[in-house]
Amino acid sequence: MHSAHATVRSEKAGRYLVQLCKHFAHKIPATWEETEGEDTKGHADFGIGACEMTAKDGALVLACNAPDAEGLGKVKDVIEDHVARFAWKEELKVEWQDGPAAS
Template sequence: MSETSNRQHSHAEVATANASRYLQQLCKHFGHKVEASFDEKAGIVRFSIGDCRLQAEGEVLRLALDAPDAEALLQLQDVVASHLLRFAFREPLTVEWRAGAAA
């Protein structure tokens, strides 16, 4: 059995007309402390507790998280969602995490 088989995953789709803007803002912000790469349509942030992949498609920001265990996944969800909501203070966003890898 491989080491990655126990990894925890979750994903969210956030409806916003500013998907690309928030993707870039999150990646730039997190990139000051951890490894991050991005363009206007996709990005990845590599935290010590796991990875966050971001994808902007029209008016949807897709977030996909990968962490080594459930505790790290919950922490990653909180960090990503709280920063997104802070950046998007001008609009009421909802981040609903769903278990499992994104389809």
């Protein structure tokens, strides 16, 4: 399994997470859970790989995985493109780190 993670700082992290999941849900299995005063969590399954998302402490935490490097690259590209589009006013940039996110 190949994996990568990123932390994107934004006070609107929860809003972006929900927006991403709602958008993806039109074409792929995507779910999210909004909770008052707690972390917001989301999941998108692209078939070739998946992305777990968490909004907490002013950051959008992304953890992607796929069975192969090509699938992981495609998932990362889709996530990165959509974060940039939805957060264009903030000019957010996703900087990926190889491997799983630290627990």
